[in-house]
Amino acid sequence: MSKANRGFEVIPGGVTAVPGFIAAGVAAGIKKIDSPKKDVAVIFTRYAAKAAAVFTTNKVKAAPIFVTREHLAGGIARAVVVNSGNANACTGEQGMRDARRMASLTGELLGIGPREVIVASTGVIGVPLPMDRVEAGILQAVRDLSETGGASAAQAIMTTDTRPKEVAVRLELQGHPVAIGAMAKGSGMIHPNMATMLGFIATDAAISQPLLQSALRQVVGETFNMLTVDGDTSTNDMVAVMANGAAGNPEISGPGEDYDLFVQALGYVCAQLARMIARDGEGATKLVTVQVRQAPGVEDARKAAKAVANSNLVKTAIFGADANWGRVLTAVGYSGAEFDPAKVDIFLAGERETEQVAGDGAGLRFDEEKARSILEGDEVTIVIDLHAGGAEATAWTCDLSYDYVRINADYRT
Amino acid sequence: MSKANRGFEVIPGGVTAVPGFIAAGVAAGIKKIDSPKKDVAVIFTRYAAKAAAVFTTNKVKAAPIFVTREHLAGGIARAVVVNSGNANACTGEQGMRDARRMASLTGELLGIGPREVIVASTGVIGVPLPMDRVEAGILQAVRDLSETGGASAAQAIMTTDTRPKEVAVRLELQGHPVAIGAMAKGSGMIHPNMATMLGFIATDAAISQPLLQSALRQVVGETFNMLTVDGDTSTNDMVAVMANGAAGNPEISGPGEDYDLFVQALGYVCAQLARMIARDGEGATKLVTVQVRQAPGVEDARKAAKAVANSNLVKTAIFGADANWGRVLTAVGYSGAEFDPAKVDIFLAGERETEQVAGDGAGLRFDEEKARSILEGDEVTIVIDLHAGGAEATAWTCDLSYDYVRINADYRT
Numbered sequence: 001m002s003k004a005n006r007g008f009e010v011i012p013g014g015v016t017a018v019p020g021f022i023a024a025g026v027a028a029g030i031k032k033i034d035s036p037k038k039d040v041a042v043i044f045t046r047y048a049a050k051a052a053a054v055f056t057t058n059k060v061k062a063a064p065i066f067v068t069r070e071h072l073a074g075g076i077a078r079a080v081v082v083n084s085g086n087a088n089a090c091t092g093e094q095g096m097r098d099a100r101r102m103a104s105l106t107g108e109l110l111g112i113g114p115r116e117v118i119v120a121s122t123g124v125i126g127v128p129l130p131m132d133r134v135e136a137g138i139l140q141a142v143r144d145l146s147e148t149g150g151a152s153a154a155q156a157i158m159t160t161d162t163r164p165k166e167v168a169v170r171l172e173l174q175g176h177p178v179a180i181g182a183m184a185k186g187s188g189m190i191h192p193n194m195a196t197m198l199g200f201i202a203t204d205a206a207i208s209q210p211l212l213q214s215a216l217r218q219v220v221g222e223t224f225n226m227l228t229v230d231g232d233t234s235t236n237d238m239v240a241v242m243a244n245g246a247a248g249n250p251e252i253s254g255p256g257e258d259y260d261l262f263v264q265a266l267g268y269v270c271a272q273l274a275r276m277i278a279r280d281g282e283g284a285t286k287l288v289t290v291q292v293r294q295a296p297g298v299e300d301a302r303k304a305a306k307a308v309a310n311s312n313l314v315k316t317a318i319f320g321a322d323a324n325w326g327r328v329l330t331a332v333g334y335s336g337a338e339f340d341p342a343k344v345d346i347f348l349a350g351e352r353e354t355e356q357v358a359g360d361g362a363g364l365r366f367d368e369e370k371a372r373s374i375l376e377g378d379e380v381t382i383v384i385d386l387h388a389g390g391a392e393a394t395a396w397t398c399d400l401s402y403d404y405v406r407i408n409a410d411y412r413t
Numbered sequence: 414m415s416k417a418n419r420g421f422e423v424i425p426g427g428v429t430a431v432p433g434f435i436a437a438g439v440a441a442g443i444k445k446i447d448s449p450k451k452d453v454a455v456i457f458t459r460y461a462a463k464a465a466a467v468f469t470t471n472k473v474k475a476a477p478i479f480v481t482r483e484h485l486a487g488g489i490a491r492a493v494v495v496n497s498g499n500a501n502a503c504t505g506e507q508g509m510r511d512a513r514r515m516a517s518l519t520g521e522l523l524g525i526g527p528r529e530v531i532v533a534s535t536g537v538i539g540v541p542l543p544m545d546r547v548e549a550g551i552l553q554a555v556r557d558l559s560e561t562g563g564a565s566a567a568q569a570i571m572t573t574d575t576r577p578k579e580v581a582v583r584l585e586l587q588g589h590p591v592a593i594g595a596m597a598k599g600s601g602m603i604h605p606n607m608a609t610m611l612g613f614i615a616t617d618a619a620i621s622q623p624l625l626q627s628a629l630r631q632v633v634g635e636t637f638n639m640l641t642v643d644g645d646t647s648t649n650d651m652v653a654v655m656a657n658g659a660a661g662n663p664e665i666s667g668p669g670e671d672y673d674l675f676v677q678a679l680g681y682v683c684a685q686l687a688r689m690i691a692r693d694g695e696g697a698t699k700l701v702t703v704q705v706r707q708a709p710g711v712e713d714a715r716k717a718a719k720a721v722a723n724s725n726l727v728k729t730a731i732f733g734a735d736a737n738w739g740r741v742l743t744a745v746g747y748s749g750a751e752f753d754p755a756k757v758d759i760f761l762a763g764e765r766e767t768e769q770v771a772g773d774g775a776g777l778r779f780d781e782e783k784a785r786s787i788l789e790g791d792e793v794t795i796v797i798d799l800h801a802g803g804a805e806a807t808a809w810t811c812d813l814s815y816d817y818v819r820i821n822a823d824y825r826t
Contacts, residue, residue: 058743058747059745059746060742060745060754061746087739089739090774090775091776092755092773125737125740126739126742126771126776235743235746312817324538325539326500326503326537329539330648333471341472341503342505358503358539361503361505362539363538363539363540401818402815402818404725405813405814405815406815
């Protein structure tokens with residue numbers, strides 16, 4: 001997407017780049033007692049907001065997922081409370097009570113109803129929340145809420161993330177400037193299904209709740225879900241959006257140009273966060289983008305792109321800068337996508353160069369040096385042309401390195 | 414299965430432990446010119462044999478898969494020819510010609526028809542076979558065929574395997590001693606879909622072709638396929654069996670006690686090979702067995718066991734001897750199996766000790782020292798009791814170590 005064609009511009013900041021939203025992140029000792037690492041975040045909108053969310057499809061769901069789903073049944077919310085360091089998953093009835101308590105305390109302190117609060121947790125599974133510290137953290141975070149607090153909130157939701165993830169854009173709807181700002185966490189991208197992905201999006205757009213929900217669902221399908229294999233999600237995954245209408249644009253209440261512009265900008269925000277998550281994958285040394293072109297249908301394109309992005313063998317080959325296109329083609333082969341193996345072309349692309357490594361399903365005599373130089377870059381794109389139709393899809397991942405093993409071999413203890 | 418209850422006994426050797434079968438493995442310079450590493454194997458039965466096979470479900474199939482499928486259409490075979498070091502996959506028309514040539518040359522030298530030859534290849538994808546060396550290797554292997562050649566044949570099909578894999582058993586059918594002997598290769602078990610798994614089974618049982626095929630299909634579903642995720646297979650996977658009837662037992666031509674005994678013994682042979690492959694997984698430091706009990710159906714049990722066995726996060730935790738049962742439960746959660754998360758019990762078992770780490774879907778206060786000592790053993794079993802029915806399944810895998818990354822980061826070049 002060239003900047004010239006975008007219907008929006010990128011602006012600094014994250015959730016608090018949006019008028020009416022304040023936020024904070026504090027260190028409450030949940031990750032580690034007396035550690036300066038932030039682990040409780042609160043986001044608050046001064047004005048009533050429409051809200052929508054998508055949740056993990058895992059049969060094993062963490063307590064905050066149940067509580068938030070219940071709270072969002074009415075389609076409105078005013079606040080988000082999140083802790084990191086503990087997932088509050090597989091914690092039984094106590095976990096449900098704790099998640100409800102996080103919401104009710106946040107609501108009390110902010111003067112809103114408990115059901116207007118979105119609750120989320122991320123971290124270790126199966127350990128009860130240290131509620132004294134969680135409550136003290138919420139109290140402090142609410143005190144610290146500010147119009148510049150987005151960055152500290154983004155820090156407070158990190159687990160194995162090495163950097164906070166924020167993005168914001170501004171667009172115009174019927175002459176009214178509208179902002180969308182967001183933050184996310186997630187870094188266990190090798191088997192993304194297990195890496196809790198949290199995303200919180202703020203906007204001052206006026207939009208009806210059903211359209212907000214449908215925009216979110218569409219965009220998540222093209223972005224965050226392309227970091228994962230279908231149905232493979234953690235116990236805690238959640239992406240939530242609040243739209244407070246403060247921009248004063250005529251409410252988007254049906255399909256049309258305004259809705260399309262909003263979806264386009266929201267899609268950019270989520271794609272950027274997805275790329276940031278992939279690039280920050282546990283142990284990652286580079287961002288890997290997989291583009292599938294000319295697939296018979298979007299589902300074929302998505303299956304093929306995700307199978308390649310999920311292949312350990314493709315990812316270790318990229319870590320080793322080895323142009324092993326056979327592993328790419330094999331992953332497409334077991335993806336379930338419809339295609340003719342004898343028609344597939346595969347290209348490797350870096351930031352400046354492109355090299356075709358396979359044509360018509362067979363290896364080409366390619367420039368090994370050039371391929372290696374592409375694979376040694378910070379960003380590698382694998383382009384797979386199926387020559388089987390008009391659909392396309394993009395998936396994001398990272399390489400698989402020694403550090404992935406180091407990070408995950410002893411995460412819990 | 415206790416030895417007392419088995420209808421068979423384990424005997425030394427592999428394919429040539431079976432009367433009437435001779436074999437050889439030779440170094441032909443396919444893996445590396447002038448290397449002493451064996452890379453061409455031939456197995457031959459002196460008597461006509463019924464044959465059956467199962468093949469990869471990958472849409473991208475190597476040339477020898479097409480050729481062997483065609484050759485086995487009549488249900489008979491006399492020989493197997495295999496090369497390692499080159500998969501003859503994604504090699505176009507030339508690859509088909511080369512696979513046919515391997516069969517025709519082998520047949521010529523053995524005085525049998527080309528269609529009586531099973532052809533297989535394993536190794537790097539997308540590079541044409543060095544046919545001069547392959548042909549010289551076949552010539553040498555046929556010259557070397559002997560009744561003690563099973564071990565050298567098993568060595569010649571290895572790629573990243575660190576040891577050859579052979580097993581043989583003897584059973585009795587209607588008073589006639591019957592042998593089943595087999596060899597296999599495969600070691601890229603982390604994403605098993607990509608790791609070519611080859612298995613060749615010899616038996617002197619007299620059995621009709623349709624029953625041989627159905628026995629093989631059933632046993633592979635319970636053993637080799639439990640090393641993999643459904644549909645995730647390499648371009649070259651193949652398991653083939655030849656039954657030459659030399660034992661003189663009344664031909665097994667329908668269901669009954671003889672068929673059941675044969676299937677039980679064949680199942681043991683394939684399960685042992687599957688365990689050997691898992692234990693020899695690339696970079697593996699231990700064998701991991703995942704047992705799912707009390708599932709509503711066999712498919713649920715298999716899905717759950719395979720999801721856990723395929724989880725990078727479970728495998729890295731086991732490498733780190735970290736009793737991270739939350740990752741186990743989460744994998745069951747996204748497996749697609751039917752179950753109630755609140756009823757799941759999880760146990761870790763070593764060769765001597767067992768420790769329950771989760772009960773009713775939540776963490777227990779377990780003995781961390783004991784759990785660590787179990788996880789530090791050579792063999793770790795994860796037992797998951799779903800309390801949801803009467804079906805069960807077992808999957809095998811290995812841990813995910815630094816060496817997996819090292820081995821796969823630069824396999825091709």
